Amino acid sequence: MSKILEVKNLNIAFGFKKPFKAVEDVSFNLSKGKTLGIVGESGSGKSVLASSILSLLPQNAKITGDIEFMGKKINGINEKELRKIRGNQIAMVFQDHMSSLNPVMTVGKQIREVVMLHQKLNKIDAKQKAIKMLELVNLPVPKKIYSKYPHELSGGMRQRIMIGMALSCEPQILICDEPTTALDVTIQVQILKLIENLKLKFKISIIFISHDLGVIFEMADEIMVMYAGKIMEFGNVEKIFKNPLHPYTQALFSAILISGQDKKKDHIILKNTLNLERVECGCKFSLRCPYYHEDCKNKSPELKEYSKDHFCACIKI
Amino acid sequence: MKNKICKKLFRRKIAIFCFGIILLFCFLAIFASFIAPFDPNEINLTNQFASPSRFNLLGTDEYGRDIFSRIIFGARVSIFVGLIATFISVFIGVFLGILAGYFGGIIDYIISRISEIFYAFPDVLFAIVIMFVLGPGITNLLIALGVLGWVGTARLIRAQVLELKQKEFVRTFKASGFGDFYIMFKVILPNCISILIVTITTLIPSSIMSEAALSFLGLGVMPPTASWGNMISSARIYIKTVPSYSIFSGLSIVLLVLAFNIFGDALRDAIDPNIKIM
Numbered sequence: 122m123s124k125i126l127e128v129k130n131l132n133i134a135f136g137f138k139k140p141f142k143a144v145e146d147v148s149f150n151l152s153k154g155k156t157l158g159i160v161g162e163s164g165s166g167k168s169v170l171a172s173s174i175l176s177l178l179p180q181n182a183k184i185t186g187d188i189e190f191m192g193k194k195i196n197g198i199n200e201k202e203l204r205k206i207r208g209n210q211i212a213m214v215f216q217d218h219m220s221s222l223n224p225v226m227t228v229g230k231q232i233r234e235v236v237m238l239h240q241k242l243n244k245i246d247a248k249q250k251a252i253k254m255l256e257l258v259n260l261p262v263p264k265k266i267y268s269k270y271p272h273e274l275s276g277g278m279r280q281r282i283m284i285g286m287a288l289s290c291e292p293q294i295l296i297c298d299e300p301t302t303a304l305d306v307t308i309q310v311q312i313l314k315l316i317e318n319l320k321l322k323f324k325i326s327i328i329f330i331s332h333d334l335g336v337i338f339e340m341a342d343e344i345m346v347m348y349a350g351k352i353m354e355f356g357n358v359e360k361i362f363k364n365p366l367h368p369y370t371q372a373l374f375s376a377i378l379i380s381g382q383d384k385k386k387d388h389i390i391l392k393n394t395l396n397l398e399r400v401e402c403g404c405k406f407s408l409r410c411p412y413y414h415e416d417c418k419n420k421s422p423e424l425k426e427y428s429k430d431h432f433c434a435c436i437k438i
Numbered sequence: 439m440k441n442k443i444c445k446k447l448f449r450r451k452i453a454i455f456c457f458g459i460i461l462l463f464c465f466l467a468i469f470a471s472f473i474a475p476f477d478p479n480e481i482n483l484t485n486q487f488a489s490p491s492r493f494n495l496l497g498t499d500e501y502g503r504d505i506f507s508r509i510i511f512g513a514r515v516s517i518f519v520g521l522i523a524t525f526i527s528v529f530i531g532v533f534l535g536i537l538a539g540y541f542g543g544i545i546d547y548i549i550s551r552i553s554e555i556f557y558a559f560p561d562v563l564f565a566i567v568i569m570f571v572l573g574p575g576i577t578n579l580l581i582a583l584g585v586l587g588w589v590g591t592a593r594l595i596r597a598q599v600l601e602l603k604q605k606e607f608v609r610t611f612k613a614s615g616f617g618d619f620y621i622m623f624k625v626i627l628p629n630c631i632s633i634l635i636v637t638i639t640t641l642i643p644s645s646i647m648s649e650a651a652l653s654f655l656g657l658g659v660m661p662p663t664a665s666w667g668n669m670i671s672s673a674r675i676y677i678k679t680v681p682s683y684s685i686f687s688g689l690s691i692v693l694l695v696l697a698f699n700i701f702g703d704a705l706r707d708a709i710d711p712n713i714k715i716m
Binding site for chain 1: 610
């Protein structure tokens with residue numbers, strides 16, 4: 122299977138005097154046509170990681186490591202080259218559907234502009250293409266929607282338009298940064314189904330970020346569990362769901378509510394809250410880990426292969 | 439959307455009234471040479487200080503020139519200066535404001551410091567200095583007012599851009615591969631339009647006022663060209679004997695400036711979605 126995106130030893134830090142490490146030593150591969158799910162609580166570095174792929178981070182971010190798209194390094198290259206990749210090869214859908222679209226431009230025109238930018242089509246053809254995209258994302262009466270402003274549409278519709286806009290230039294990779302978090306559950310299901318269908322139709326690879334394990338299980342082929350900027354567990358989705366190894370993954374699973382679940386089942390309750398400042402060395406999760414051991418404080422666990430397609434960073438394994 | 443704004447705007451009777459006054463003055467200014475019953479510079483020394491009559495609607499001045507005709511031609515100067523000076527300041531202000539807000543860093547630092555230097559001087563004093571250096575005349579007046587007026591616009595736009603560039607849709611457009619200039623002028627600028635319209639509607643009357651003030655001081659439009667400012671300037675000597683002379687020229691400034699201000703207010707209320715008027 123061909124690797125389409127390869128991230129090697131990625132480190133991202135903010136600030137100069139006392140750099141804050143948002144992402145630490147992250148490496149992963151994305152294969153063609155596969156979906157990689159990234160889970161983790163707020164502040165675990167998921168969104169920073171996603172933004173770094175398209176170099177969308179603010180100027181004060183320091184990035185080291187390699188991000189390779191189809192064998193070519195894409196971090197640190199000049200803006201002009203980047204702009205050819207953004208939207209054209211790698212597209213992104215953001216979380217906040219309320220403000221992700223330009224409020225003073227009709228939604229159709231926004232898609233048309235993207236098409237015109239990358240595909241060198243004239244206005245009329247680009248408009249046709251935009252209407253086709255609106256149709257593809259299952260919006261009713263696409264011709265009417267085309268000339269609507271974002272505030273005239275519902276949240277689900279806007280998120281569909283975002284997806285349509287992202288896919289309008291047929292990118293190879295779609296990065297979804299919590300695309301369904303701001304929507305209610307029924308709409309969420311529709312959007313997920315839509316992404317799934319379009320993935321098959323366009324044969325794209327997806328990086329899907331969420332903090333909802335249920336959503337990730339539905340969508341992903343592989344998952345990556347992040348905590349405080351580090352990969353805790355990585356591997357095939359089924360394997361991790363059947364047998365979560367890392368205490369943090371276990372804690373995340375025990376937090377899912379399943380109807381009819383036995384209430385007596387042990388829940389892992391985490392100590393403290395996520396505090397990135399306090400952990401200098403050793404396992405990032407050690408302060409909250411229910412299986413805390415003296416060694417955890419001193420030794421930084423490496424990502425070890427537990428079984429095929431299943432890696433975990435915990436000294437207990 | 440545009441229809442909604444118009445509806446909201448014209449629901450206010452006073453807004454229609456003010457808009458009417460502005461249109462009336464514009465009409466007078468454009469067709470001045472057809473409407474004015476006399477040549478504004480025609481001297482008729484046998485008819486000095488005539489009182490308003492059917493013949494001379496608003497009377498005549500110290501040279502026997504028809505005041506009504508001079509006010510009409512003065513409107514031409516005032517509106518021309520008001521519009522062009524505003525256009526110049528808005529153009530400079532928007533450009534520098536967007537650059538400063540969008541790029542930040544050293545560019546922002548330089549532009550902000552320059553605007554602070556401009557802010558530190560009293561406006562009229564600064565204008566007087568510029569006019570003194572450049573010499574009187576309409577072109578120089580436009581330069582002076584344009585150079586002074588951009589500061590406020592630039593600051594407003596900068597503040598707005600600072601807020602807007604954090605918005606998710608700017609990131610969306612960036613992630614779609616658009617360049618900085620596209621984002622600045624096609625994404626961010628249209629979102630500043632409401633603030634820009636308000637600035638324009640306050641800048642126009644203030645430019646008209648400045649023009650009048652400078653002409654009054656003899657630094658703006660030079661006589662014999664009629665301008666409301668220099669008309670008041672020459673009328674002030676006769677204010678006790680022929681009050682109608684000063685009153686009519688002063689009244690036109692007040693009327694036009696007031697109309698612009700009230701209309702600008704109504705326009706802002708109509709555009710700003712956060713303000714709801716019944």
